Amino acid sequence: MNGALRAGKVRTRGARVPVRTFSVCLGLAAVAFAASVLVIGSGDLPIPSADVVRTLTGEGTQVHRFIVTELRLPRALTGILVGLALGLSGAVFQSLSRNPLGSPDLIGFTTGAATGALVQILVVGGGTVAIAVSSVGGAVLTGMAVYLLAYRGGGMQGHRLVLVGVGIAAMLEALNSYLITRAELREAYQAAFWLTGSLEGRDWDHVKALGVALAVLVPFTLALGGRLRMVELGDDVARSLGERVEQSRGLAVAGGVGLVAVATAASGPVAFVALAAPQLARRLTRGSGPQLLPSALMGAALLVVSDLIALRLPVRLPVGVVTSVLGGVYLVWLLGIEGRRER
């Protein structure tokens, strides 16, 4: 090992956060902020970015202030918060399962939230608040069912959690399709729109509810980062290092499900962010371990940029469509770069 490399390692170890990770986080936060400013500037009455920033800092004209703070800021904030929650939750579940496919989209929690909402839209016929409440209910019930079914003989292994989740997800997915085929076309269409995930028409009520929930859930989950890193080493190693593996896993599942539940209630199940954000973040930071904060920020950046694109499209499409395409293309591109680097 040469000297420079060793010095680099020492420096990385000395700092609490590696420089690369720190700058990636900073960059992602900047992207999310810039995209939010552009989102706020977009609409029937475009506002230049400089005016948006000025209005946000408390200056600007009365008209701008009304449009920005009352109409468009809530949408941008909802986007950021939902993205944070989805990215963080995805990182938790991918760490628990040690599998890139172990995202909340695939293991039932998002599907459960969708089922709750669909029942409300198509069967009960409640309004926005009722839809949000039943989608949280759906996610929490699904989370509890998965956890209880995966818990066996005094232990719940990460991979069993994922597999049980996949089974539950298949049932809920079938139930969702069933509900949609049995509904009238107009209602079914409304449901499909909701199922794609959208930020349209979000107001301060959404932001407040989301903000309060995330103020508890995000710090709680971020604080589990160290414990998740230990759990990733494998049950035996982690136990021998004095880690209470079962407790860590239970807390992480609770945090992750909570995050997905509130995010889905606010925006509908926005596709692919939870799956892609951790993978994208990991490729940028080149770090090991759960990468909770970078994943969360990547989720926020991905969602707000997608929303910006959705706003600028000539046709009206919900943000969920754009997140899938954008996230997918971005992942394709990063994989391509990795492939070339190996040559």
Next chain:
Amino acid sequence: MSRWTVLLLLVLTLAGAVVASFAFGAKHIPFGEVVDGLLSPDGAENSLIIREERLPRTVLGIAAGTALGLAGTLMQALTRNPLAEPGLLGVNSGAALAVVLVIGLLRVDEALVYVWAALAGAAVTAVLVYLLGSSGRYGATPAKLVLAGVAVNAVAVGVTTGVMLLIPRAFNGFRFWQVGSLGGQDLGVVLRILPFLAVGLLLVALLAGPLNTLALGDEAARSLGGRPGLIRAAGGLAVVLLCGGATAAAGPLFFVGLAVPFAARALAGTDHRWILAYSALLAPVLLLGADVLGRLLGSPGELETGLVTAFLGAPLFIFIVRRGKVPQL
């Protein structure tokens, strides 16, 4: 019980499922007339139901079931990831995208056109995933294939949803296609996909042995004289033919391909020749069983096969996961 005994039992179960698929349905037909309807059709109502309704869906159930069971086992072996389902190569999402485009833009709604569109879409996405997953010096490693599949799937699903939301007509056709069902196809459609499945089946038969070496890891496989790249490419082709054919005719019934290999592994152990044989028998049993159940429960109409498959298969799957030794992911 020896492996041959289990195999025999599975064959008998499948035979039972086939008989049940002919015997039960929305309309009660005495068993004697079922046999008559098959052997000496007389053009009466019951005879028509047997030949036009129950025969095609039984054939499709066997064909699609076998194909999905094998494709799922292959996919999990090729990526060494038990969460991989045949749709991971993009087969389902590509087929869905093609179907939505055909309904939405070309304004066609003919079953036979769906079949060709779905096959073409499946092939294009699968090739994309494979090329992307095999870029770089080490070729198609499991991890890269999984991520490439995830990425391409997401793009296809996003575009599908977009088209669907912009063109309500496409949405209306698609929402029925996407549940997945064995019913409503005539025998002509089913026969069109059989050549694809036959080639897929042949590839699987050739791959069964080499898959065992691949399970040891790429390095070990290479040192034993195996060629991981070739095995994966041939396996990918087989998955596209099998899963693409099944999806084209019956719609996305992805859960079969995910769950059945688990049951097969629980019965067979680690030898892929046996896992494949068991999967090929178990999957049609699940599909036909779900289809019969859907006809009985949904009477006078019927519940879609995809729906019943999930509700029948998932509890079994969870049961296996809970009690068996599940491989680490």
